[in-house]
Amino acid sequence: MTVGETSKSSTLKRKPIPIKGPVVKKFKVQTASLDGLPWKSITRPQDTGLDGDDGILELEEVEDVEVVYEETTGGKVVKFNVHERPEHQASHTSEGNEEHGQQTEITDASPESTVFTSKFAFDAKTLLPKWCSYGLHGHLLQTLQNRAFTSPTPIQAKALPIAMSGRDIVGVAETGSGKTLAYGLPILHHILSHPRPPRTKRRLQALILAPTRELALQVSDHLNAFSRSLEVPLKEESDEVDLSSTKNAKGKQKAQNVTSRKNTDHTAASGSPPLVSIAAIVGGMSSQKQRRILNRGVDILVATPGRLWDILEEDDGLTQQIKTTKFLVLDEADRMVEAGHFAEMDNILRLTTRQSREDEIEPEFSPPESSENSSKSPQDTMQTFVFSATLSKDLQRNLKRKSRPKSFKKGKNTPASTLDDLLLRLDFRDTDPEVIDISPEGGVVSSLQESKIECLSTDKDVYLYYFLLRYPGRSLVFLSSIDGIRRLMPLMELLDIKAFPLHSQLEQRQRLKNLDRFKVTPNGVLLATDIAARGLDIPAVDHVIHYQIPRSADVFVHRNGRTARAMRKGFSLLMCAPDERRLVKALLSNVGRQEGDIPEMSVELTLMDKLKTRILLARQIDSQQHKIKKENHERNWIKETADAMEIALDSDFLSGSEDESQPSKFKRKKRNVKTASLKAELNQLLSQPLIARGVSTRYITSGYRPIAHDMVAGDYHETMLGLKKTEAGNDVVAAKKPSKKKREQEEPGEWNGFGS
Numbered sequence: 001m002t003v004g005e006t007s008k009s010s011t012l013k014r015k016p017i018p019i020k021g022p023v024v025k026k027f028k029v030q031t032a033s034l035d036g037l038p039w040k041s042i043t044r045p046q047d048t049g050l051d052g053d054d055g056i057l058e059l060e061e062v063e064d065v066e067v068v069y070e071e072t073t074g075g076k077v078v079k080f081n082v083h084e085r086p087e088h089q090a091s092h093t094s095e096g097n098e099e100h101g102q103q104t105e106i107t108d109a110s111p112e113s114t115v116f117t118s119k120f121a122f123d124a125k126t127l128l129p130k131w132c133s134y135g136l137h138g139h140l141l142q143t144l145q146n147r148a149f150t151s152p153t154p155i156q157a158k159a160l161p162i163a164m165s166g167r168d169i170v171g172v173a174e175t176g177s178g179k180t181l182a183y184g185l186p187i188l189h190h191i192l193s194h195p196r197p198p199r200t201k202r203r204l205q206a207l208i209l210a211p212t213r214e215l216a217l218q219v220s221d222h223l224n225a226f227s228r229s230l231e232v233p234l235k236e237e238s239d240e241v242d243l244s245s246t247k248n249a250k251g252k253q254k255a256q257n258v259t260s261r262k263n264t265d266h267t268a269a270s271g272s273p274p275l276v277s278i279a280a281i282v283g284g285m286s287s288q289k290q291r292r293i294l295n296r297g298v299d300i301l302v303a304t305p306g307r308l309w310d311i312l313e314e315d316d317g318l319t320q321q322i323k324t325t326k327f328l329v330l331d332e333a334d335r336m337v338e339a340g341h342f343a344e345m346d347n348i349l350r351l352t353t354r355q356s357r358e359d360e361i362e363p364e365f366s367p368p369e370s371s372e373n374s375s376k377s378p379q380d381t382m383q384t385f386v387f388s389a390t391l392s393k394d395l396q397r398n399l400k401r402k403s404r405p406k407s408f409k410k411g412k413n414t415p416a417s418t419l420d421d422l423l424l425r426l427d428f429r430d431t432d433p434e435v436i437d438i439s440p441e442g443g444v445v446s447s448l449q450e451s452k453i454e455c456l457s458t459d460k461d462v463y464l465y466y467f468l469l470r471y472p473g474r475s476l477v478f479l480s481s482i483d484g485i486r487r488l489m490p491l492m493e494l495l496d497i498k499a500f501p502l503h504s505q506l507e508q509r510q511r512l513k514n515l516d517r518f519k520v521t522p523n524g525v526l527l528a529t530d531i532a533a534r535g536l537d538i539p540a541v542d543h544v545i546h547y548q549i550p551r552s553a554d555v556f557v558h559r560n561g562r563t564a565r566a567m568r569k570g571f572s573l574l575m576c577a578p579d580e581r582r583l584v585k586a587l588l589s590n591v592g593r594q595e596g597d598i599p600e601m602s603v604e605l606t607l608m609d610k611l612k613t614r615i616l617l618a619r620q621i622d623s624q625q626h627k628i629k630k631e632n633h634e635r636n637w638i639k640e641t642a643d644a645m646e647i648a649l650d651s652d653f654l655s656g657s658e659d660e661s662q663p664s665k666f667k668r669k670k671r672n673v674k675t676a677s678l679k680a681e682l683n684q685l686l687s688q689p690l691i692a693r694g695v696s697t698r699y700i701t702s703g704y705r706p707i708a709h710d711m712v713a714g715d716y717h718e719t720m721l722g723l724k725k726t727e728a729g730n731d732v733v734a735a736k737k738p739s740k741k742k743r744e745q746e747e748p749g750e751w752n753g754f755g756s
């Protein structure tokens, strides 16, 4: 039975279970409450991150449960009869793996904690020489090899030795540089190297805080992908993985049910409890499910502060576990404050503070009282990792300072709601936390090519359309306002551009769905607000376009960070209107850069008039459609209201022929005809190629732009005849810094835009 399914009959038949061998033992039957059922998660594809379930964040199912309705004097009562299976079948039921922290019941009931070793002879020294020196657990090495992560990224190379030696880290590195694994691998290593005692419940080892739901889910997916592919129960240990961590594994129980698989996700068929249980606690999940997940016990909890605090207020057990967690991670720490999580973050951080320090801080928000020993100090060995792509140098210095303010009494040194105040409350156990700042100068990733187009605000649509046609690829267009996205969406649709919106007023489910669609649509366009600016690891984003100027330098850096990830090439285009130039200047100077540092994009101006015609038509159609929709909506509303009030409407209203204030049927018809003809006109234009000036379509070898050669070579542009197929980065003109006077005299060129 899947959550949300309803039963029509009084009894649900359980799914037949394949049983090997002729003997079928009788099931024992036990009655349980809804919460007490052996729920397990439904697997979602690991490689797709947020997708695979149509945007539903969590799905659970339960097997071997009979739903029985009993007539009682108080009415019908529902009962759940759980059929206990013989031992040898239990492994089949555990096939579902944990996703976002959900694992099967047998996880905690497993007779012994299990240590898994490599089945395949894995010569780490030869196969992964660049990872060998960190002493990572053999299974992590094997997973790294499976994923073809042959060498650590610079932040990983710097952070791993420090983290593995037990020290605290403040890590700042460019976007897309692999920060998640920089803190994730040491955590996974610790958990894998310290198997829990037999027959004990998992206890929280690491708390990772992330500012947004999407980022939290992505982090848990990322780490899950690593823990999942570890779950190959194996017969033999490999002597060739010469790592200390592997030695820990010796003598421990070897897993059963060996299945030989190559470099794939093995979880589903392993039939064994997951080695590392990772839960994501974010908004959008039912609290019942969340409690169930947490009650089963998790090793790593990835959470957004708001939702986590909601749960902590009712969950003393989890509060205690957080007090003794081994790792605390703040991912995208600076965004956490921006997102307005200060109060919750502050409360959560207090739980991880040692008692001696906690006494010095007067609580502003009372943390939940624990029924257990509330005065118990947290472990002194907790490691703290703070990571971001943007943490100011001042803050880094302050974080490292040994003499961080000890007192935050109300009225005296009261902290304001700023990142500095919040982070200064972190209780690093390390007296000298290591600051690793390898963020590039000005926040610009080396594989990123930047460019700008200066144009009037009213012309941005045309330039955007030009760019999307000229440089096919996956483009992420950032706008500062949701209204802007709502205005652009219908235009994109009419112009046959596959665009998807992403903003905070969309339901979470729709947001995830649109992200998924964007990921799988070739040449797809995502029109997004800055909720997509941070942390999202969308594969292969070719272009980031700042349609509207970001509100801060940090947002600019993070927006750009959605492309050029993991050393891939990427391109960013800044669209700057005259009245935005001051903002851009200020923004760039914040990161020590100048306006002239960003080169201009060369644009084929001869095509602009044709594109402008299409845009104008699309706008007209959109406006007509909008009017029709509005009228229909109003008419329907009046009709429905009249029906509800049982009022008979005037026949004039119904026919729409007399009342001048109501558009007549005739008028409506005329509007529909006009819209249809505009659409036909636009479609006609869209079906024709755009031909650059100087191209002869009759004699392709003549004209001052002969296209025959390009056609033979196969590098001609399919929608813009006369232009070569090329990448945006190749059309950037060298940066020039004209004097102010000269700039004022400059004319925009052949095309003067809508404003002229």
Ligand SMILES: Nc1ncnc2c1ncn2[C@@H]1O[C@H](COP(=O)(O)OP(=O)(O)OP(=O)(O)O)[C@@H](O)[C@H]1O
Residues within 6 Å of the ligand: 148, 149, 150, 151, 152, 153, 156, 173, 174, 175, 176, 177, 178, 179, 180, 181, 388, 389, 534, 535, 536, 537, 561, 562, 565, 566
């Ligand atoms: N050693 C590695 N080799 C190759 N790819 C890697 C390596 N480490 C991480 N990656 C990949 O690089 C991509 C970016 O990683 P990640 O999301 O951790 O970056 P990030 O630094 O956290 O970015 P942001 O600052 O934008 O959040 C991911 O797709 C990840 O799988």
